[in-house]
Amino acid sequence: MARYTGPVCRFCRREGTKLFLKGERCMTDKCAFERKGYAPGQHGQRRAKVSEYGSQLREKQKVKRVYGVLERQFRLTFKRSVAERGVTSDIFFRNLELRLDNVVYRMGFARSRNEGRQVVRHNHVLINGKRCNIPSARLKIGDVVALAEKSSKKTQFQLAGELFARRLGLQWFQVDHAKGTGKIVSNPTRDDIQLPVKERLIVELYSK
Numbered sequence: 119m120a121r122y123t124g125p126v127c128r129f130c131r132r133e134g135t136k137l138f139l140k141g142e143r144c145m146t147d148k149c150a151f152e153r154k155g156y157a158p159g160q161h162g163q164r165r166a167k168v169s170e171y172g173s174q175l176r177e178k179q180k181v182k183r184v185y186g187v188l189e190r191q192f193r194l195t196f197k198r199s200v201a202e203r204g205v206t207s208d209i210f211f212r213n214l215e216l217r218l219d220n221v222v223y224r225m226g227f228a229r230s231r232n233e234g235r236q237v238v239r240h241n242h243v244l245i246n247g248k249r250c251n252i253p254s255a256r257l258k259i260g261d262v263v264a265l266a267e268k269s270s271k272k273t274q275f276q277l278a279g280e281l282f283a284r285r286l287g288l289q290w291f292q293v294d295h296a297k298g299t300g301k302i303v304s305n306p307t308r309d310d311i312q313l314p315v316k317e318r319l320i321v322e323l324y325s326k
Contacts, residue, residue: 174323177316184313185214186231191254196324207317208308215306218243219253221263225293225300226282227275242269263300270298 168176182192199210214220219228219235222243228234235253237243243250244264245257257263265275279295288310293300308317 171323174319177319178323181214181313181315181320184231185217185220186235187214187217187254193324196320207321210320211308211311211313211317212305213256215311216257216302217253218245218250218255218257218263221257221291221300221302224288225263225291226279226295227263227265227298227300229274229278229281233274233278242266257302259302259304261302263302265298 178192182189185192187195195213196206196210199213200206202209215224219238220231221234222228222237223231223234227243228237238253238255239251241249241251242265244266245255246262247264249266269275275298282293282295288306290304290306290310291300291302
């Protein structure tokens with residue numbers, strides 16, 4: 119499967135906001151956005167007028183980069199969300215939040231979503247007692263996520279747990295780092311996501 123492997127700090131600079139794509143590094147003085155708060159490239163410091171389509175595109179790109187999904191998967195998730203009953207934008211973000219790689223990050227088993235994807239790919243994660251190495255697997259209420267017994271002792275998971283302790287807790291899951299387990303107890307809401315995105319523009323873009 120195709121995957122972007124280049125520098126991700128340029129994404130924050132391009133979108134004009136911190137997307138926290140590198141975990142703890144984003145909270146230090148080494149953050150590229152703090153040092154160069156303008157778009158990358160030789161024309162990055164120029165002010166250009168943004169069209170309506172440009173605004174919609176930037177919001178879409180922002181969400182894609184935060185969750186680390188490519189266009190085809192992003193569009194497919196939106197299409198499935200439209201088919202469900204309810205407010206499309208809320209359902210869309212709920213489906214993105216319930217991806218396994220994101221849940222692993224949210225529960226503090228990884229320091230970033232990218233690391234969460236690696237953790238899943240390398241068979242460190244179990245869902246309801248069964249190994250799963252599919253980052254895009256969608257979870258539901260009642261599902262139990264756990265680290266494999268041998269994996270839970272690794273230093274990277276201890277560091278991720280320490281970073282998690284400094285983040286604001288979310289109410290849609292319960293987690294026990296001592297046991298290396300977490301459980302989804304409710305669906306995440308838009309307020310839980312804490313992402314500065316105008317979801318209306320994304321809906322308008324895909325509704326054309």
